[in-house]
Amino acid sequence: MDQVFVKDRLRLLLDNFSSVGDPREACKVKYPLPEVLFLVTCTSVAGCDDYDEIADWGVEHQDFLKRYGEYFLARRRRIGSGWC
Numbered sequence: 001m002d003q004v005f006v007k008d009r010l011r012l013l014l015d016n017f018s019s020v021g022d023p024r025e026a027c028k029v030k031y032p033l034p035e036v037l038f039l040v041t042c043t044s045v046a047g048c049d050d051y052d053e054i055a056d057w058g059v060e061h062q063d064f065l066k067r068y069g070e071y072f073l074a075r076r077r078r079i080g081s082g083w084c
Helices: 002-018 033-045 051-060 060-064
Strands: none
Touching: 002 033, 033 051, 033 060, 051 060
C-alpha cells in the first residue's frame, strides 16, 4: 500500500512539473522540461551535486525514471571523457 501511495505522489509531482511553462525555443529542446525537473528533484534528494553526478544517477536509476516518463536522459552513456 505504501509503494502505491509513493508512486501516486511522484506521479503528482511530475504532473505538476508538466504545468510549468517552458521558455526554451521548441526547435532547440532536446529533453522535455518536466522530465528534467523531475530528474533534478530526485537527484537533489539523493545528494547529487553536479552535472556528472546527476547524469550518472539518471543512468543508474533508469528503470525508476521510466516508470514516470520516457526519460531520454536516462539513455545517455559515457563515451571517452564526455557524455552523449
